[in-house]
Amino acid sequence: MGEIVLNRITKSFGDVSVIPPLDLTIADGEFVVFVGPSGCGKSTLLRLIAGLEDSSSGAIRIDGKDATALPPAQRGLAMVFQSYALYPHMTVRNNIAFPLKMARMDKAAIDRKVEAAAKVLNLTSYLDRRPGQLSGGQRQRVAIGRAIVREPTAFLFDEPLSNLDAALRVNMRLEISELHASLGTTMIYVTHDQVEAMTMADKIVVLNAGRIEQVGSPIELYNRPCNRFVAGFIGSPRMNIIEGAETGGQAHAIGIRPEHLALSTDSGHWAGTVSVSEHLGSDTFVYVQVDGVGTLVARAGGEFPVRHGDRVWLTPQPDRLHRFDAEGKAL
């Protein structure tokens, strides 16, 4: 029921084309994450689906019906905004009830639905407060509550966690994932944070300059990035890219992820000097100045006791090497 199909959709502001022709199908019940650097058009794409922006050409089908010219309210979608966009003069109860009131639902049904949503989101004791008296995480939950009472065909999230502190972000990430598991509704989630994308998504859509670079499950994108952009964007720290003689002539550039470089203090494929080592306890990230290659990052599980200036050797796992041609496409 919540299938969303974009067919040759484009968007330009004046002469500036933000989204060149783009096709995308989002299956019912899928958790899709749009990810990309800022200014890549991911928010614009979400707003096109929401109906907050008119598409310049192309068609949008939601739930089997043509929604290209429908106003936002009639698309059956609910959106959670980056700024939460709560109504400050209304209590939490009235904020959550607002879409139902606009649908002219009767009062008893509204109360029932609001109570139910508040229970799911642990907001019951805050129902009579105003948004100004709530913390960031609670406000986020009110915004989600306002979205779920409408029982939409799909949820749209526009960078909903970027205003929260790191610990809260991890919590809310889990809560949204749980919500998706329990509701089973289609969700589209926009973020610039690849960790959010990797942890939450069924399907990731990597965007760059309005174009879709690659669509796939998180592990597919991790294992088989189709180009250098996706390879660099997915995974943290970034994939090491090596150009020049070391590629052996078969490819323009080779890439190896930090976790696929074996570190050794006595022997290996590349020799280099440690410039920085980051000891996280669970992992150690070592930045190595390799002779004739440049700086490579390697990840060692657990503690790896090296310091600035130490001599180390790196060995790539040969089956984990990525090869790219001159245009950056994976070979």
Next chain:
Amino acid sequence: MATAHSRAAARLTMAPAVVLLLGWMLIPLAMTLYFSFLRYNLLMPGTEEWIGTLNYQYFLTDPAFFTALGNTLALVGGVLALTVCGGIGLALLLDQPFWGRGIVRLLVIAPFFVMPTVSALVWKNMLMNPVNGLFAAVARGLGLQPFDFLSEAPLSSIVLIVTWQWLPFATLILLTALQSLDRERLEAAEMDGAGAVDRFVHIILPHLARAMTVVTLIQTIFLLSVFAEILVTTNGGPGNATTNITYLVYSLSLLQFDVGGGSAGGIVAVVLANIVAVFLMRMIGRNLDL
């Protein structure tokens, strides 16, 4: 400002300003209060004597007082209603993107910089005049009888003139408030199924409540003392039709030379203004700590 020493120094340095301000306010008030208990007529110099509350009795039982009170309230209420409603309308229009918006905004503000006397004269002689005025010319062009605004509907005409002067102020305050409204909030309401009217009622108006309060409070202070517009257009007439309390005080003191009675009227006006202020604060002041 933490130590006793710095607090004392602060008081000392503030003292001249405070004394000056207090003197500026208290001396005229005290003199008016004193005059209001005297028989003080400019035509009979040297006969000033203490007459107790007689001035107040005369003033408060004067039928002109009640007419003036009614006129004052009608003037303030009418101008407030028109400027707030008109200001919201104009602010909504000026918030839309259109070609030449910057210049139009500037022009909308312009009436505020015209002196009250000048604007009243322009309205009286160039717009509302039944022979030479623009409105009369339009009416004749349409084959209608020209309407003599200032004699047929004098108070409404003055409300119109004063509204024209204060509309820019209301528009300016409301426009800035409107611009501070988060666009995402409007979009959220749109997603929630609120149409244009619902968005206006449930999102925009509550957001403007504070600005509307500010406009109402500030304008009330100035509108209670409207004077120049009345003096140059109708002279308070016909009869007492456009005499407000301010004009009545002027007419008593300087047209009838009864400074004592005028002073009593002035004190009554101060008391009335304070009553209005308390009412306003009670009624809408809670909007200020939203």
